[in-house]
Amino acid sequence: MRSSETSRSVLTASTAAVVPAGPVTHAHYRREPYVRCRTASGTVDAKAAAWTRTHVLLxxxxxxxxxxxxxxxxxxxxRIPRDDSAWRDxxxxxxxxxxxxxxAA
Known part of the structure; x- marks a missing residue:
């Protein structure tokens, strides 16, 4: 499945309720790494806005x-290169x- 075809339904509302434990690290503004998330129903390309040792905020x-x-x-x-992402900010x-x-010299 292509990311653009599944981006609406891949991550359900139940994942929004997750509150990760531990300290949260935030990416620099407008320099967030591009990532690909795989789930049982497909994939979604996104940016990692924040993360802990166990979770990533897409x-x-x-x-x-x-x-x-x-x-x-x-x-x-x-993590994926920006050019490999189906979505670009x-x-x-x-x-x-x-x-x-x-x-080259």
Whole structure:
């Protein structure tokens, strides 16, 4: 399944009620890592807005333009390059994601 086809239904309302234990780490503003979350019903590409040792707070916009924020178990999430994501945040800090490559001497 493609992420864009499943982003509305992959993470149910029950995952929103998760309150992770332990300290929460937040990503730098507009520099959140892109991640892919796999579930029994498909995958969703998102940004990791925050995380603990056991959970990740996903943020993404679905095909209807609705914003979603859901905590999900960290074991279901892995980091991906921005270019591999089916969804891209239009407000990204492009200098962070696309650093210039030094010229060969």
């Amino acid at each position: 943020h993404w916009i679905d095909d209807d333009g609705l914003a979603h924020n859901r905590w999900t178990p960290a074991a279901t999430v892995h 239009p407000y990204d800090d492009f200098r962070f994601y696309y650093r210039p490559v030094p010229a």
